[in-house]
Amino acid sequence: MREPTAARPYGDGASSFAAAGEEQGVTCLVEAFYRHMDALPVAQTIRSMHEADLQLSRAKLTAFLCAWLGGPNRYAELFGPISIPAAHQHLAIDEAERDAWLACMTAAVHEQPWAEIFKHYFLRAIAVPANRVRLASVARRAASER
Ligand code: HEM
Numbered sequence: 001m002r003e004p005t006a007a008r009p010y011g012d013g014a015s016s017f018a019a020a021g022e023e024q025g026v027t028c029l030v031e032a033f034y035r036h037m038d039a040l041p042v043a044q045t046i047r048s049m050h051e052a053d054l055q056l057s058r059a060k061l062t063a064f065l066c067a068w069l070g071g072p073n074r075y076a077e078l079f080g081p082i083s084i085p086a087a088h089q090h091l092a093i094d095e096a097e098r099d100a101w102l103a104c105m106t107a108a109v110h111e112q113p114w115a116e117i118f119k120h121y122f123l124r125a126i127a128v129p130a131n132r133v134r135l136a137s138v139a140r141r142a143a144s145e146r
Pocket residue numbers: 046049050051057060061064068079082084087088091093097098101102126129130131133134
């Protein structure tokens with residue numbers, strides 16, 4: 001597993017994408033993520049927001065995370081432009097749903113053959129868009145109540 005160097009810390013260029021094992025590593029992560037979403041009792045509510053068949057969800061999250069980690073923009077190539085908060089606005093996501101999503105991601109990350117320091121970095125970083133998703137959902141619901 002490649003470690004960051006002073007010249008290329010995580011988040012710089014494709015260093016995070018490399019640390020995650022590139023496309024194959026991201027595919028393994030997302031496979032584990034949705035396996036935990038299927039199995040964890042705390043994730044039942046968010047699992048029921050998804051289609052029964054998770055194949056497209058897997059493909060989309062894998063494609064998105066490749067770009068998010070600084071790799072090739074597979075999501076744009078395959079599905080077009082995306083704003084993550086806007087893509088979730090129609091869903092009811094509060095703290096419990098955000099935390100359930102992050103619990104699935106945490107369980108998945110801990111299964112990966114990644115450097116411990118990169119696992120820690122990844123989980124801190126992914127919590128940022130997860131919270132933005134919650135805020136967008138809260139704002140949309142508040143606006144629709146006005
Ligand atoms: C905060 C908790 C989150 C929940 C509960 C959640 C739930 C969902 C659900 C239910 C869908 C399917 C939507 C539909 O079919 O209409 C979805 C799609 C998606 N999610 Fe999330 N999500 C969360 C956070 C995130 C984060 C943080 C990311 C990326 C860093 C992400 C990436 C995606 C992508 C790429 C899609 C596909 C969007 C599309 O192409 O329409 N999600 N999410």
